[in-house]
Amino acid sequence: MERDQNKIERAKERLKELKGFYWHLAAYIGVNTFITISTIIGRMGSGADFWDVLDFGSFSIWFFWGIGLFFHGMKVFSYNPLFSKEWEKRQIQKFMEEDKREAEKFGRHGR
Numbered sequence: 001m002e003r004d005q006n007k008i009e010r011a012k013e014r015l016k017e018l019k020g021f022y023w024h025l026a027a028y029i030g031v032n033t034f035i036t037i038s039t040i041i042g043r044m045g046s047g048a049d050f051w052d053v054l055d056f057g058s059f060s061i062w063f064f065w066g067i068g069l070f071f072h073g074m075k076v077f078s079y080n081p082l083f084s085k086e087w088e089k090r091q092i093q094k095f096m097e098e099d100k101r102e103a104e105k106f107g108r109h110g111r
Contacts, residue, residue: 021076028069032062 036058043053074080 017076021072024069024072028065032065035061 039058040050040053043058044050
């Protein structure tokens with residue numbers, strides 16, 4: 001019973017993270033579209049031609065915010081090439097072995 005409750009709580013937390021990512025994605029698309037269109041229209045209204053307004057400044061917010069969105073997605077979808085599950089298992093095993101050695105070392109000296 002308690003185990004099922006833990007599974008439900010984990011599933012709810014996962015769903016909350018997923019919804020947060022999708023809201024982040026929607027805000028990213030909506031806000032950046034508005035800013036980009038406003039920037040292009042504003043610059044063209046000042047006399048610039050269409051190709052002149054298509055510079056890095058017009059799309060830089062897409063790029064930099066996109067980096068944050070990318071890492072948010074990596075976290076939500078559990079993709080981490082640097083700290084994989086195998087790496088975590090190796091580190092846990094290493095720490096457990098170190099603790100065991102420390103306990104044995106103190107246990108022998110205490111006799």
